[in-house]
Amino acid sequence: MPDASSTSSSDAEDPAASDGGTDVGETAASDGGTDSVDDRPERPPSARLIDALGVVDHAKRGLVVGLALAAVVFGFFVVLPLVDPGTPARAESPLLYLALAFVAATAATLLVASALAVRAVAGRVMAYAKWVRRGAVASAVGGAWWAVTGVLALGIATETGVPASAEPLVLVTLPLPVLVLAVGAWSALARSGATEADATDGDAFDHVHARPRVANVGAALALAGIAAVHTATFLQTDAFLGTVPGNVTGSGFLVGGALALAAGTAALALAVHRTTDARALTTGASALAGASVGLAGLVATEPLLTAIAVLVLPGLAWLALGVTIARDPGTYPERPV
Known part of the structure; x- marks a missing residue:
């Protein structure tokens, strides 16, 4: 027991x-x-980082831009001389330009994807008001520079008060300010959505979604016009000095670029006008851009209008718009994207 x-x-x-x-x-x-x-097993930290930065989406966008650039490069150097008798033919083999197009596509893909990834990181930590102000200052400087270049070009073309020795300076600096205006287009686009009044009740303010549609269209037009006018400064350099455009292609870039840049500038000025109290300068920028639109269609037949419609008026418009945004860069959330 x-x-x-x-x-x-x-x-x-x-x-x-x-x-x-x-x-x-x-x-x-x-x-x-x-x-x-x-x-x-848990996903590795690198995979989570790639998802957070949207690297795959950025790579797709970069690929689209790269392929488009490759098509433009090949079309400009190989196809255009075949369809436009006024454009001189290239002596090199088309295969060389095909290789050039591939290199351009690869470089553009990597550049765009990297830039978008960097923007995704910077957007979470950057002080938007500060960078919008800096972009506006750059656009104001570029606009003033471009307006002065236009005045010098007009003086050379009319032989009134500007010595011929200034022509090399005009030709060297002619393509440069337009690149600075691309920064201004970004600052104006960001400024157009900088108003907390667009936030709905209970929702965090997001200036990207708050942008009016006219601002997005204006930025696209302005950037397209900037690219076209920049190309025209190489194809039709003499047109800025009072000479009639020599071929249809150069004339098309000149007129189309001037119209797009002026229309985009006017649209961005109107969008910024909606969110700022500095109404006089934005109204002046819209009026100057509108006058440029009216004159841009005549530059192919009236060469003396080229410097005014393509350089002076848009330059003054961006000077006014840049000063407006620099004085009032807007209000943004701490992490806008």
Whole structure:
């Protein structure tokens, strides 16, 4: 016969037996122990970082830009001389330009993807008001520079007050300010959405979604016009000095670029006008851009209007718009994107 004291002692030493034989592992599982945890491995930190930065989407956008640039490069150097007799043919083999197009596509893809990824990181930490102000200052400087270049070009073309020795300076600096205006287009686009009044009740303000549609269209037109006018400064340099455009292609870049740049500038000025109290300068920028639109269609037949419609008026418009944004860069959330 077993001793009662030994039986009670063994029961005390075995908690599982005293609990009705419940297994320790089952208890651990019921308490959320290791047996209830999913055994699937976690995603590596690099994969989470790629998802957070949207690298795949940026790469797709970069590829689209790269392919478009490759088509433009090949079309400009190979196809255009075949369809436009006024454009001189290239002596090199088309295969060389095909290789050039591939290099351009690859470089553009990597550049755009990297720039978008950097923007995704910078957008979470940058002080938007400060950078919008800096972009506006750059656009104001570029606009003033371009307007002065236009005045010098007009003076050379009309032989009134500007010596011919200034022509090399005009030709060297002619393509440069338009690149600065691309920064201004970004600052104007950002400024057009900088108003907390667009936030709905209970929703965090997001200046990207708050942008009016006219601002997005204006920025696209302005950037397209900037690119076309920049190309025209190489194809039709003499047109800025009062000479009739020499071929249809150069004339098309000149007129189309001037119209797009002026229309985009006017649209951005109107969008910024909506969100700022500096109404006089934005109204002046819209009026100057509108006058440029009216004159841009005549530059192919009236060469003296080229410097006014393509350089002076848009330059003054961007000077006024840049000063407006620099004085009032807007209000943004701490992490706008």
